[in-house]
Amino acid sequence: MKHTILTGDRPTGPLHLGHYVGSLKHRISLQSQHNQTILIADMQGLTDNGHNPQKIADNIFNVMADYLAVGINPEETTICLQSALPALAELSMYYANLVSVSRLERNPTVKAEIASKGFGASIPAGFLNYPISQAADITAFDATLVPVGEDQLPMLELTNEIVRKLNAVAQQQVLVESKPLLSDVSRLPGVDGKAKMSKSLGNVITFGSSDDEIVKAVRAMYTDPNHIRVSDPGQVEGNVVFTYLDAFHEDKDYVSALKEHYRRGGLGDSKLKGILADCLINLIMPIRVKREMYLSDPAQLKQILKAGTDRANQKSQQVLSRVKTALGLNVF
Amino acid sequence: MKHTILTGDRPTGPLHLGHYVGSLKHRISLQSQHNQTILIADMQGLTDNGHNPQKIADNIFNVMADYLAVGINPEETTICLQSALPALAELSMYYANLVSVSRLERNPTVKAEIASKGFGASIPAGFLNYPISQAADITAFDATLVPVGEDQLPMLELTNEIVRKLNAVAQQQVLVESKPLLSDVSRLPGVDGKAKMSKSLGNVITFGSSDDEIVKAVRAMYTDPNHIRVSDPGQVEGNVVFTYLDAFHEDKDYVSALKEHYRRGGLGDSKLKGILADCLINLIMPIRVKREMYLSDPAQLKQILKAGTDRANQKSQQVLSRVKTALGLNVF
Missing domain, CATH: 1.10.240.10 (Tyrosyl-Transfer RNA Synthetase)
Known part of the structure; x- marks a missing residue:
């Protein structure tokens, strides 16, 4: 059965061997059998880097070059840029009315992340909202399969909750639910043996x-x-x-x-x-x-990313239009 | 001095005499001297009507007909539809990373509204976020003057806070601050003498x-x-x-x-x-x-709203592009 897969990365740094084992290898093997979209999630990257957008901007083409270099084939996989897909922001606005603040605050994944990021009392609204934006990402492509780690399961559950709520409000099936594709590989430790491989800990091997x-x-x-x-x-x-x-x-x-x-x-x-x-x-x-080679030719990287983003815009605008029509708000 | 004015209404019902005294009369007198945009704020209407979008959809052309009938001149005033302006949703996403959840929760206007709307523990995320979306509305038109009542002053203060934060992050002046245009007319009471004129209380006279x-x-x-x-x-x-x-x-x-x-x-x-x-x-x-007469010709109403929305799209896309460039995220 051919699935529609949505996956992606926040461009907060170059990818590393942890990504290779945890996701990139799978994407390479999935791309020929399924309809796969990879989102460079720069908007999501900003949710905890709002005061340092340059960090996100600088890494978009690093991540893009990593994808192509490891073997993601842009003819088979749609690689696209989140900030260049307006439908995602618009869907997020609609979905935000169907999710309560306390539901977001109870999300165990977000709770753990908030604790680890040391926001203190200043949790950015965008960060609390990011599971809504993720629901927009997933549903905007009618994704049926989402590769996730165990810890991300509550995010997918929230997405499916939004799908059911929107369908109930619209009194018709507008959006489809998605299933997790659980990765069976445990996380690769850092070269120092620490559980988490992270650029900021200096314990990674990058491409x-x-x-x-x-x-x-x-x-x-x-x-x-x-x-x-x-x-x-x-x-x-x-x-x-x-x-x-x-x-x-x-x-x-x-x-x-x-x-x-x-x-x-x-x-x-x-x-x-x-x-x-x-x-x-x-x-x-x-x-x-x-x-x-890829990084030495930014024009080519941009062209490939643009082609994927154009395709992704077509698809996500269709879904947005479907949602707006179902809500009675497709006025023009 | 010619100002850029942004104002609007949530299409939750037909407008009434309270709107005439509180805002419409002023808009009619302001439109010839200033650059005025009126937003039919259907997205904001949804923030507390997420489960009843039809109510919002049904009232868009009611409000539009009210505007034209009282004397808002679409040649002088840009009348536009919020949900048809993707830049507003996109700007909201960027701004949400610069505002903390607790800052939103402390907003006295939102606090009072949350108490009065009886959301209980289920405050929709979209409702808590709506001051961010309002900041997007105001800044997307480079508005310098915003007609508000006293009770809305904290909203405008938040908008200007976002403007200053974004300019600081971008290390350049990207957005302009706006000033309130305080209405000197006290609120018109309902026909029953109750302080608030409201369709749901049945104490209004509509057009x-x-x-x-x-x-x-x-x-x-x-x-x-x-x-x-x-x-x-x-x-x-x-x-x-x-x-x-x-x-x-x-x-x-x-x-x-x-x-x-x-x-x-x-x-x-x-x-x-x-x-x-x-x-x-x-x-x-x-x-x-x-x-x-206007309501009997929906095609004409739609055409006028479309023309205004097209103009508003041009302007708001320019501002969005400026913001994205300043953040380093105008990739294509």
Whole structure:
């Protein structure tokens, strides 16, 4: 069955290996079978960067180059820019009347994010509203499948609530509900072993990382603190190098053999790290080359993004028109 | 000095004499001297009618016909429809990131309205956000003057706060602040003497009221309960008939003489009410006839609204483009 998939990223920095494992790989495999739209969510990026819009602006084409370099094919996947799709803002306005403030404040995803972002008493209205804007993103493409992590499930539930409310108000089926496509890969830890990979923590490997940077990052990786001599038996669980080998090495049998060797002793951290560094360099080097090629031709990037955004505008304007007609407000 | 004026109405019902005294009369006199835009604020109407959009949709052309019938000249005043101006929704999204939720919750106008509307724990997000959307309305036309009542001053203050914040973030003057144009006419009471004229209270005279309905409404008006016999002295203060005569009778000397006569006794309520009824019929009858003429030709109404909305789209898209450029987000 062919699904309509809506997914995207906030352009708050260049993408990294965590994105590769968590979403990009899946998008590449989904794009040929389904009708996939990827949104560069600059408006959503602004909801907690309202006072630093340059950060968002600067990263739009970084993210675009990352997509193309890793293998997102703009002939198969519609890549589009949120701020250039007016229907999304308009749908958000309609949906905001169907959701209560307290419903937004109860959303566990938003609650956790608010706590972690340290807004204090100054939560931007746009940030509290962003689940409404996400509902607009999803419904504007009639998406039926939305790739999400477990923690994002409450967002999708709110979207479907809005869909049901709007259909009830309009007394007809105007919008379709969507289903989550749960990713089965657990989050990739940072190179420092911290649960969250994040540019601001400096624990990421991006698609722009040089071979030297990759080697350096791998060298600094957390292994087993009790594995002091090469001959000592080592622990595989919680060993970041193995987590990365599991995630990125193509030869699973070889990785199994390495784990066994490491457990019984005789496999040194530096040799192990050399294997991972080679693996990551093999993965990233060709992506980095393509990425630089794309970034060196901003006109081409803009043209590809424009073509996708034009297609996305057509679709989202159709949905907006359907919503306005159903509400009796399609006056002209 | 020529100002740019932004004003408007929520299309929640036909306009009435309260609107005439409070705003329409001023708009008619302002339109030749200033650059005036009147917004039919259907999106804002939805913020507390999200579950009854038909009410809003049904009243757009009622309000439009009221405007034209009372003498708003579409050649001088731009009359436009909020929901057909995408730039307003887009600007709202940008501004929402510069205003905190608690700032919205502290707004005295919104606080009072929330209390009076009985939302309980279910305040629609769109309603809490509507001051942001109003800031978008005002700034999208570079308005410098906004006709408001005293109670609306906090809304305008928030708009100017957003203007200053956006200019600070963009490090340049992108938007202009606006000043209130305070109306010096106190609110017209309902025909029952209640402070608020409201269609739902059934105490209004609309521009569609027939002569009979006007006579009936005036007959039911509150005068002076101690003025029992014609010869009794009567009280003018708090006497709704005199409030209306002050507001609508063109011959102020004649009204003064009536007041004196009423105070000393000898002027009966029924004669007095006859004078007011004649005055209101003289005012409303020609408006009603024009109103019916306009309503009988919906295609013409739509054409006039479309022409104004096209002009308003041009202007508001320019302002949106300026804002996006200043934020670095005018990508295409």
